Amino acid sequence: xxxxxxxxxxxxxxxxxxxxxxxxxxxxxxxxxxxxxxxxxxxxxxxxxxxxxxxxxxxxxxxxxxxxxxxxxxxxxxxxxxxxxxxxxxxxxxxxxxxxxxxxxxxxxxxxxxxxxxxxxxxxxxxxxxxxxxxxxxxxxxxxxxxxxxxxxxxxxxxxxxxxxxxxxxxxxxxxxxxxxxxxxxxxxxxxxxxxxxxxxxxxxxxxxxxxxxxxxxxxxxxxxxxxxxxxxxxxxxxxxxxxxxxxxxxxxxxxxxxxxxxxxxxxxxxxxxxxxxxxxxxxxxxxxxxxxxxxxxxxxxxxxxxxxxxxxxxxxxxxxxxxxxxxxxxxxxxxxxxxxxxxxxxxxxxxxxxxxxxxxxxxxxxxxxxxxxxxxxxxxxxxxxxxxxxxxxxxxxxxxxxxxxxxxxxxxxxxxxxxxxxxxxxxxxxxxxxxxxxxxxxxxxxxxxxxxxxxxxxxxxxxxxxxxxxxxxxxxxxxxxxxxxxxxxxxxxxxxxxxxxxxxxxxxxxxxxxxxxxxxxxxxxxxxxxxxxxxxxxxxxxxxxxxxxxxxxxxxxxxxxxxxxxxxxxxxxxxxxxxxxxxxxxxxxxxxxxxxxxxxxxxxxxxxxxxxxxxxxxxxxxxxxxxxxxxxxxxxxxxxxxxxxxxxxxxxxxxxxxxxxxxxxxxxxxxxxxxxxxxxxxx
Amino acid sequence: xxxxxxxxxxxxxxxxxxxxxxxxxxxxxxxxxxxxxxxxxxxxxxxxxxxxxxxxxxxxxxxxxxxxxxxxxxxxxxxxxxxxxxxxxxxxxxxxxxxxxxxxxx
Numbered sequence: 001x002x003x004x005x006x007x008x009x010x011x012x013x014x015x016x017x018x019x020x021x022x023x024x025x026x027x028x029x030x031x032x033x034x035x036x037x038x039x040x041x042x043x044x045x046x047x048x049x050x051x052x053x054x055x056x057x058x059x060x061x062x063x064x065x066x067x068x069x070x071x072x073x074x075x076x077x078x079x080x081x082x083x084x085x086x087x088x089x090x091x092x093x094x095x096x097x098x099x100x101x102x103x104x105x106x107x108x109x110x111x112x113x114x115x116x117x118x119x120x121x122x123x124x125x126x127x128x129x130x131x132x133x134x135x136x137x138x139x140x141x142x143x144x145x146x147x148x149x150x151x152x153x154x155x156x157x158x159x160x161x162x163x164x165x166x167x168x169x170x171x172x173x174x175x176x177x178x179x180x181x182x183x184x185x186x187x188x189x190x191x192x193x194x195x196x197x198x199x200x201x202x203x204x205x206x207x208x209x210x211x212x213x214x215x216x217x218x219x220x221x222x223x224x225x226x227x228x229x230x231x232x233x234x235x236x237x238x239x240x241x242x243x244x245x246x247x248x249x250x251x252x253x254x255x256x257x258x259x260x261x262x263x264x265x266x267x268x269x270x271x272x273x274x275x276x277x278x279x280x281x282x283x284x285x286x287x288x289x290x291x292x293x294x295x296x297x298x299x300x301x302x303x304x305x306x307x308x309x310x311x312x313x314x315x316x317x318x319x320x321x322x323x324x325x326x327x328x329x330x331x332x333x334x335x336x337x338x339x340x341x342x343x344x345x346x347x348x349x350x351x352x353x354x355x356x357x358x359x360x361x362x363x364x365x366x367x368x369x370x371x372x373x374x375x376x377x378x379x380x381x382x383x384x385x386x387x388x389x390x391x392x393x394x395x396x397x398x399x400x401x402x403x404x405x406x407x408x409x410x411x412x413x414x415x416x417x418x419x420x421x422x423x424x425x426x427x428x429x430x431x432x433x434x435x436x437x438x439x440x441x442x443x444x445x446x447x448x449x450x451x452x453x454x455x456x457x458x459x460x461x462x463x464x465x466x467x468x469x470x471x472x473x474x475x476x477x478x479x480x481x482x483x484x485x486x487x488x489x490x491x492x493x494x495x496x497x498x499x500x501x502x503x504x505x506x507x508x509x510x511x512x513x514x515x516x517x518x519x520x521x522x523x524x525x526x527x528x529x530x531x532x533x534x535x536x537x538x539x540x541x542x543x544x545x546x547x548x549x550x551x552x553x554x555x556x557x558x559x560x561x562x563x564x565x566x567x568x569x570x571x572x573x574x575x576x577x578x579x580x581x582x583x584x585x586x587x588x589x590x591x592x593x594x595x596x597x598x599x600x601x602x603x604x605x606x607x608x609x610x611x612x613x614x615x616x617x618x619x620x621x622x623x624x625x626x627x628x629x630x631x632x633x634x635x636x637x638x639x640x641x642x643x644x645x646x647x648x649x650x651x652x653x654x655x656x657x658x659x660x661x662x663x664x665x666x667x668x669x670x671x672x673x674x675x676x677x678x679x680x681x682x683x684x
Numbered sequence: 685x686x687x688x689x690x691x692x693x694x695x696x697x698x699x700x701x702x703x704x705x706x707x708x709x710x711x712x713x714x715x716x717x718x719x720x721x722x723x724x725x726x727x728x729x730x731x732x733x734x735x736x737x738x739x740x741x742x743x744x745x746x747x748x749x750x751x752x753x754x755x756x757x758x759x760x761x762x763x764x765x766x767x768x769x770x771x772x773x774x775x776x777x778x779x780x781x782x783x784x785x786x787x788x789x790x
Contacts, residue, residue: 087745
């Protein structure tokens with residue numbers, strides 16, 4: 001009844017007011033809904049992103065740069081455990097926030113920190129200067145260890161609390177330091193990365209070598225994940241936006257132990273010869289796998305900045321066996337002989353008379369050749385020589401005579417094509433190192449910048465004895481591999497495999513150089529009978545009467561050739577600066593490796609009892625002998641010349657030692673032709 | 685005809701059922717919240733554990749580096765020249781007998 005009464009009491013005015021209020025409320029609610037729709041539906045993504053940013057932070061996930069592993073598969077019967085050349089060790093960079101450190105505490109804090117990080121006193125001024133710069137982040141020092149970090153924190157935390165200084169006025173940035181457990185070993189080949197990384201991408205900056213060549217494979221990419229903001233604790237949300245991607249690992253052909261042997265013996269040899277430096281290449285002749293690539297003076301990647309800030313030391317950082325091309329000299333004589341034997345075959349196929357016979361008695365007393373103002377000379381006068389004697393005595397005149405016959409019968413272009421196509425001279429080996437030199441062979445008809453012809457009338461005679469051309473040691477190793485493997489042109493390599501491991505542990509092989517297909521792809525460039533003749537001739541070099549008796553490996557057979565090349569200084573051949581070398585392989589019949597030893601600028605002195613120090617047979621041959629012997633022993637190769645030990649050794653037996661009878665027979669021929677009662681063998 | 689007694693009984697029944705449902709719901713909610721707390725607790729531990737793992741990995745790398753440095757070939761060559769290791773030599777290949785894994789275990 002009351003309600004009805006009240007209902008009747010609503011006046012038209014009140015009714016209107018109520019309608020207005022109701023409509024207003026409706027409109028307000030509508031506006032609210034519209035705004036709600038705008039916020040939630042139209043701008044929903046923007047606001048949810050903003051909200052997310054308020055509660056979550058994105059942190060980067062570090063990645064591991066790929067590493068290099070030694071070749072542990074060459075020693076049969078031994079476990080093939082992974083042996084890294086590089087290990088990334090976690091370290092810290094020390095930073096300060098100078099604005100947060102009160103001025104009255106600066107000096108005390110700086111002095112204490114300076115003593116804790118043990119920097120040299122010369123760096124104090126620069127160290128303290130960082131405290132005076134108005135910045136929120138100054139780097140004081142890099143690569144400090146965990147112990148030093150903990151020492152700093154145990155001093156700093158109570159001090160900061162006591163003096164009411166912000167605790168994060170001193171802070172640390174985590175980083176991985178590229179560390180080398182074997183120190184300087186393989187330094188020039190590996191190189192390193194700079195201590196500071198690229199600002200935006202946080203990628204390492206390589207300084208050279210393999211680090212530079214394979215940078216794109218070695219580098220990974222940073223990951224990103226979210227963490228929920230919290231006052232006290234960050235909460236792991238496990239939301240990975242982008243997973244970190246580690247770099248690929250590179251399995252090298254270099255064996256760490258053989259590298260150590262080669263470096264040690266090379267350093268001894270360079271010091272003994274009082275030389276400016278030296279380098280050596282140890283290569284498997286069938287696959288082109290390089291087992292050791294040594295160079296002295298060494299380059300320690302850990303101290304790279306010392307080398308790069310010194311104009312002289314920086315030269316020690318290049319891989320000279322790849323970068324430096326030089327006139328090889330007498331080590332090219334086996335190539336000349338092989339070319340002459342190839343010419344024989346070419347003439348035979350044309351139905352013409354052969355160029356020469358290996359047993360032919362060729363006059364070598366006169367070194368006059370067309371186009372040469374001065375005659376070619378041998379170190380000792382030999383009246384007549386055959387092929388084996390010419391190799392043993394390293395006769396320049398004999399090689400010149402062969403070259404003369406080659407160009408007279410088949411022409412300059414044929415000679416050049418053999419050097420270029422058969423022995424791949426003037427072409428890079430494709431080794432996985434930056435700045436490889438392609439070397440040089442002159443081109444008929446082309447001119448030098450000074451207007452003179454690259455290929456003149458006298459060029460073939462110079463080429464025959466290894467001058468007028470430039471070769472790097474890797475090219476030389478490739479050439480000697482042809483003789484060691486029976487005639488195949490291999491491609492030298494430093495890499496066996498590149499393997500990328502994904503986050504789930506799955507391995508993907510990016511590059512595989514160990515396949516049989518790779519080996520089968522090497523072309524045959526010399527017939528087996530030619531190789532056999534050249535190797536036979538090279539076996540005399542290290543025997544009595546040869547130029548490099550000091551390369552004779554006790555207990556093993558070997559074949560090789562020494563060289564003593566004059567260096568060009570200020571445009572002329574120097575009579576004091578030489579490149580001495582020895583190139584060879586062992587064992588001679590079933591070679592396990594090819595070894596090239598080069599000694600740069602051995603002292604131009606005569607050593608009583610030894611001879612001319614600058615000759616390859618004196619300075620480089622003993623290095624070859626030591627490296628080869630240690631390598632054969634390490635590989636477990638049984639002596640194939642069990643009586644071929646020096647006189648006085650109980651194992652020595654001159655009647656049973658390898659190649660002694662052949663050498664004696666050759667000596668008889670030499671004496672008969674040259675009327676000399678004794679073996680001299682002192683030519684280059 | 686439904687008597688008042690029957691009506692009362694059915695009202696109590698409904699009440700008991702509702703209470704049971706509410707209790708069951710509360711238990712479910714409690715269990716859910718408890719689980720969430722547990723998860724949150726675990727999540728809070730992750731950064732600490734991650735840090736510990738990183739530290740352990742770092743220590744492993746450092747130890748690995750130290751071991752490799754000690755076993756560096758240069759050091760091993762030096763050791764091999766000492767008289768006490770003079771009896772050691774590299775075996776010849778023909779002296780090494782390699783057995784396939786299966787046969788070795790028989």
